Amino acid sequence: MRRKRPVKKFSLKMKKTLIAVMFAVVVIFIGLLFRVFYIIETDSDKYTKKVLSQQTYVSSNLLYKRGEIRDRNGTVMAISVKVYDLVISPKTLLEDEDNREFSIQTLVSCFGIDRTELEQVINSKPDSQYYVIADKKGMTSDEISSFEEAREAAKEAARKDDSLPVVVGAWLEERYARQYPLGATACNVIGFVDGEQGNNGIEEYYNSELTGSYGREYGYFDAELNLQRTIMPAVDGDNIVSTIDANVQRIVEKQINKLMTDMGAENIAVMIMDPNNGEILAMASDTQYDLNNPRNLSSMFTESEIEKMSDSEKATAYNELWRTFSISHTYEPGSTFKPFIVAAALDEATTNPNTTYTCNGKMQVGEYEIGCANRIVHGAVTPKTILTESCNLGVMQVAAGLGRKQFYRYMNIYGFGNRTGIDLNREEKGIIHPESELNTVEIATSSFGQTQNVTMVQMLSAFCSLINGGKYYAPHVVKEIINEQNAVVKSVEGELVKQTITEHTSSLIRDYLKETVKSGTAVPAQVPGYDIGGKTGTAEKHGADQEGNYIVSFIGFAPTDNPQIAIYVLIDQPAVDDQAHSTYATQFASKILKKVLPFLGVYGDKKSTE
């Protein structure tokens, strides 16, 4: 066996040295931490100033331009324009005696500022290095050109001759300002911008697409300590093309405002949609505000009232002013709901076009006695006459035949009680009876559109599917998103969500509704030269103090053989003695359609002019 060599060991002396080394290392570490602490203690105040100066010296933000919003024909509805603010530094102006007089003189002559006022500002803020002249904010490039030229000329002259003065302590800052050329038109669809955040409408829903990113210019030193300048260009936001037709929107708003002055109502709202793809062509209500001045409450309150308002009262008032009626107001629709029930029953074959029902003017349902509108006795009715005559008792019997399960299933298919998913925020869901509570009475009242709440967008989107062959398209207000190079980033084609009813049922409904306008309850909705189909609604409002208050409405489409547009008109509490007449709505719809149809390229049919 080989002798084992003694193992060489880490001696005691070495251990002691290592302990000393370890100790020294810890001491140095702690020393470095004190150094960090020292930097924080002494330099944190100085730091704020340094950061401000480096914003202009080493690095600067490059502005991006927020995307435009255009209507379907390319009309600009929202645009960002470069504007300039005049900034002065009173401190610099006071310190630099050689150039002071020349600088003030240039400001006075180029901007037409009052000299004494300017000197007052300078003297009252001797330590300020940044003061924005309130009167000279948001100037266009034309307004600043004379100043820029004068400044450059003085600089050039001073380069040749040192004794000549230059402009100091005054400069222009550029920024983008959001402008809405159409003012209040389509205010609910477009929305406005607070700082960089969109508020309401497309501005809010598509904020991230509209927002670009800031660029940056900065310098750094490479390994050889050479200064490298790098520019990261700003990226402009994407442009958005809306489905809205600004002309149609304007006509609709004009008509609403006219009716509001002629007759008056609690609310008036109109929606127009393309039934073949879910594009919303117009969406308006009587609450309108100027997008260029969204916080002006003068349309709702007097000057003195506004002054007295607290912040929370103002916030409530703003919410009221900015509210998009068509998506956030829920209400009981009334008889415009009947086509949905008839279509469902036809689809499920619980009724057929020849089935007859009897209307005696009143009927006992559970513990209640429900009457037909105005206690009219319609006698024998078929699904067709139920719609043309708007017979409550008939539709109640059709709904009863459909039964609880199918009734509830169709409410879901049509999307009632659910959000449509329109590309706007603050959409409401409405309230429908849950399946467990759909008893005889609820089915009966729901069938003619009472005791359940819907939104306009729910009604019109589902209605489009009734008349277009059963195709439910997602309603939307944006057609395309285009980037700064004009390439299409995203194109919103009609998104077919589901099939609600069959093609055949749809054609029957079209026929019934055509007859309703031709000879039924919706005759006043006729437009000379056009084949119109549609259904009226006169809904009782429920709740305290709502006795005798009605919502009258009309939902329709044109032309009847190949629907190109669908329209929904709603008048909440017309300011008349006897509100319960759908005529207000049908006449109003007729007026709008007459003006709008030619604009949308829907042309009349010679036959119906006779």
Add this chain to the structure above:
Amino acid sequence: MARAVTERAKRARRQEKLRSHNYYDYSLLILVMFIVAFGLVMIYSSSSYTAQTAAKYNNDAAYFLKRQAACAVIGIVAMLAISKINYRLLLKRLPIIRITAATFMYIVACLLQIIVLFVGVDLNGAKRWLKIGPLQLQPSEITKVAVIIFTAYVIYLAPKMMDTYRGYVKVMIFMVIPIALVGKENMSTAIVLFLITTGICFVASRKKMFYVVAFISGTVLGGLYLILGDAFRMQRIDIWLNVETHPYGYQILQGLYAIASGGLFGTGLGESMQKLGFIPESYNDMIFSIVCEELGLCGAIIVVLLFILLLWRIFTIAINAPDLYGSLLCVGVLAHIAVQVIINIAVVTNSIPSTGIPLPFISYGGTSVVILLAEMGMVLSVSNQIKGY
């Protein structure tokens, strides 16, 4: 009765087995993992903006994170593997070539340094990278391990010799080759190599006077070199002294802003302003300034504390190592990490003139993290040879 006896015997045998079971420093292992994970978080925080905004990084915010994480995984696997191999194999002669593994490592490192001088990838005007297929590595990092292994080996062969200055000279005769080769392209790493070697010799020597004399004369000579030497190095001194006014003090000054703005508790993870283009390559050598900005003085204290704990574990293993060679290896690793942490933080806080040394485990750098983890594997291997009690 007989049954009870066998039971007792069994238990005794099991306990015997436990007692003789080798030790393994799990606290060191967990500490290392934690620091690496912390480093990844900080790299993601400090690099995501740069990566996102540059097309050359595919506008992928996680570009640097992914690459570093891949290297960290390779490093951790290497560490675990190495920790299970007996470090004494380094003293064994290799077959065929008949030289010890330690000497072999030394020769390979020198060769790699020579190769990189000729075929190295030119980055920022210095040839520091070797490209092998898709892999890019920094031979100077490999040289660091080789220097630790070989210095410890030379001393191990004749520990008595270290008691006179001859021992140090002898070690330096070997070491001057790799140090000079590295120093040609990368002065700061050469300084680190020199300090590692000197550190090991200092611990192994019984006579300290020589080192004191050498330290003083070295400082004087170094100072003269800087003043009389090329303008480039003199400029660094100038920047150091006038960081606020010197136009080239930019990077350091921005780092100081970051530290100052962090305050006691920092601006919050991910909230750094200075990483947004102000501190160039903030995920690299300057990462400590981002730690200070985002996590404040508290974050800085925690990072330093983590390193102290790490060094403490290595120190404990060095003291308890079964033989001199294991101890010296640990001393070398300890010196490596301590020197880099000190130089890095000192540069970031402008306590010394600027020089590019990464913060171990935390700064971005694939080769660096793999090599450091391999070194930790070596230390763990030493710990594994300590007999249990």
